[in-house]
Amino acid sequence: MHPIITVSHLEKTYRGGFHALKDINLEIRKGEIFALLGPNGAGKTTLISTICGLVNPTSGSVSVDGHDIIADYRAARSLIGLVPQELTTDAFETVWATVSFSRGLFGQKPAPAHIETVLRQLSLWDKKDSRIITLSGGMKRRVMIAKALSHEPQILFLDEPTAGVDVELRRDMWELVRQLRATGVTIILTTHYIQEAQEMADRVGVINRGEIILVENKAELMRKLGRKRLILDLQKELDGVPDELNGYGLEIADEGRQLIYTYDSQAERTGITTLLKVLNETGVRVKDLNTTQSSLEEIFVNLVKKTA
């Protein structure tokens, strides 16, 4: 698929010497939802801020739909909407005024109908004449999204969009992101809620200590790196793992009523057949069994640990 953002050999070293981005190479595909994961201080916000023009890169290049973010910054920036991590709003402005201001700032002529649509989508229409200072934190977050959408961007950056918001608003935002993607908007989000990435992303990038350590299709990532667990419900409780089963790395759970076998689902031999055979031979009777896939969170934690 055609990349809408291309990051090439991007480096950022802050004045104090902190090397925040190290030779970042990344392509974001048009129309996808890309989740950028990483622990605190990994470089997520620096990367987004650099693409959006808030941070000067030390070296390397970024192009947005073929427009260099420095040489052709007008064309590049006009395609982007940014929702930053911090709740920063014009406290004394009304919702309508601040959203209209954002649209004008991006060179777009006033379009009350579009602003109304955005405000209705974000359940802000009733608050359009309210001053922002009177709104709750969740509502302010919605205002920031409305501002970013006011100029009809082709690319939307959401930096920790659901940090500190309640479950209902989080669900609303996920729904909004899906609706935007359906209209062809490319969405790049950073999040601490791995569940968010798992729920929404098409592809996942993991950044740690300023380096992209992995970019993968989410389903593929979970398939490749996901370990599966076979959970065996036993007819009789066990005091411990029988000696005959020592080589399988089994865990006992549920006070001896379960045996858990962890295996690589991609391996040529998973060992399940022989395990079941040995269980039968040793007289361990199985009442039920099921398998579970590792969550993206477990995958992420393992990846970050490996590169730490």
Next chain:
Amino acid sequence: MNFQAVKSIYRFEMSRFGRTLWQSIVAPVVSTALYFVVFGSAIGSRIAEIDGISYGAFIVPGLIMLNLLMQSISNASFGIYFPKFTGTIYEVMSAPVSFFEIVLGYAGAAATKAIILGLIILATAALFVPLHIAHPFWMALFLVLTAITFSLFGLIIGIWADNFEKLQFVPLLVVSPLVFLGGSFYSIHMLPPFWQTVTLFNPVVYLISGFRWSFYEIADVSLGTSLAMIAVFLVLCIATIWWIFKTGYRLKT
């Protein structure tokens, strides 16, 4: 040219002016009226005419300049500092706008506010003292050029300042003394020769002198020198702002 962006910034700043109308207009007008009561009527009646002009009328250009300078600086510096302080500056910095357009929006609004205030003070002065404007065109030119130049200076202060103390420091501790010592309330020819020479290093002298000339055709320095000094300061401010936006000084990391 992103005219929509310039218009948006300008309108945004002007609407802030509307919200703070009381402190923006009423307070300076009241304090100026007090100057006329004290210096024009009470003390002024005991001061001899200066170059044939009553003392109350003599101080009008200086008072307008005092307010024009302070308002230009404070409007522009606050206009850019507040978004920096709250963090909303991210939006301007990530928008498809050039430094020229940002400056045009912020400094244009600050200068407009200062000019409106200057004209209101002029009208207020007319209620207290007989006014005569010999060269309205030059008066307007000095008013506009000074407002623009000091709005640019205010932008520099607003970008440089990283706390409210610094924001107040330059207007209160630098500009205010320069205005008071720059011939707002006296002709520099009334000073001893040594202090006349020292005063010539004060840039505000040239602004007030030129502005007063446009009213009464009396000046401490020549009109050409006054215009040249404003031009020099204007160019210095533009060059500094150009450098700030080129390097991202205190605006980008």
